[in-house]
Amino acid sequence: MKAAQQAQLRLLDLQDLDSSLDRLAHRRRTLPELAEIERLEGRLTELRDAIVAAETEVGDLEREQKKAEQDVDQVRTRADRDQKRLDSGQVASVKDLGTLQTEIESLQRRQADLEEVVLEIMERTEEAEGRVAALRTDRSAAQDELSVLTERRDASLREIDEEAGTTSAARTAVAKDVPDDLLALYEKLRGQFGGVGAAKLFRGACQGCHLALNTVDLNRIRAAAEDEVVRCEECRRILIRTPESGL
Structure with missing residues (x-):
């Protein structure tokens, strides 16, 4: 799957908002x-x-x-x-x-x-x-x-x-800034992985499962095109690359 880098970055904003909504829903229930x-x-x-x-x-x-x-x-x-x-x-x-x-x-x-x-x-x-x-x-x-x-x-x-x-x-x-296919994947993963469908790749570690990626996976991501949607090999969440990804 491909999506513009800016659209992928918007997933992080979307994830933050969804996490806030989840926290509010939890607070409402408890x-x-x-x-x-x-x-x-x-x-x-x-x-x-x-x-x-x-x-x-x-x-x-x-x-x-x-x-x-x-x-x-x-x-x-x-x-x-x-x-x-x-x-x-x-x-x-x-x-x-x-x-x-x-x-x-x-x-x-x-x-x-x-x-x-x-x-x-x-x-x-x-x-x-x-x-x-x-x-x-x-x-x-x-x-x-x-x-x-x-x-x-x-x-x-x-x-x-x-x-x-x-x-x-x-x-x-x-959500309007995210392509429909990427949004659908994100929503699917959110449902599978406790409300977190996209996570930042930070200093070589996935912020979704908090595991450090091995050298092979980092090299694969490093070689991927900018518009390629990459996934964490450990938790399968969408990984968002930023200048702090350590690539």
Whole structure:
């Protein structure tokens, strides 16, 4: 393949711009905010689930407490009714009086037990409500942190995209100076060799693979015509000759 020396030199400019675009793309993918945002989004999902579970527990406990309080009221009402019968003197039979007193005592014990149940449920409800409040506080803090990180990420992305836009425009202009066949070869090699398709021959070494060329290869390149497109025998990248090539 042949191409004017000036066109070959433009490949170095193109390579520099492409390397800059690759670095910008890498920076865009690896912004530290991205990992932190992902972590916080996961944390918010965990908090959301925990809040739902805690709120459900509070709701269940409130219903349980209401049922227990209703049981207390029922027992208290029955005990009050029996006490009124006892106090009214309407029960004349000694046996009936004894039965009534026994029932009242049983109801009082039952009421005391149920009131203990209500208190225990109230304590559990208070603990669950405390967990809900704490989880909501954690969620609010995580949301605030996420908002700050999102703003920082967006600012960084805007900066990267602006730089990438400027670099892409410059690349388009440079690519116009490179013949289509040489450009196609360059693009092919870039895809094969980690984004580097053309490299400078500097003091007898390829700046693509950073290996020194042997005497035979240097003599071959030295003898090649100025418009001949030469390749590194080690890495097969396009080698660009300059006054610093050491030929």
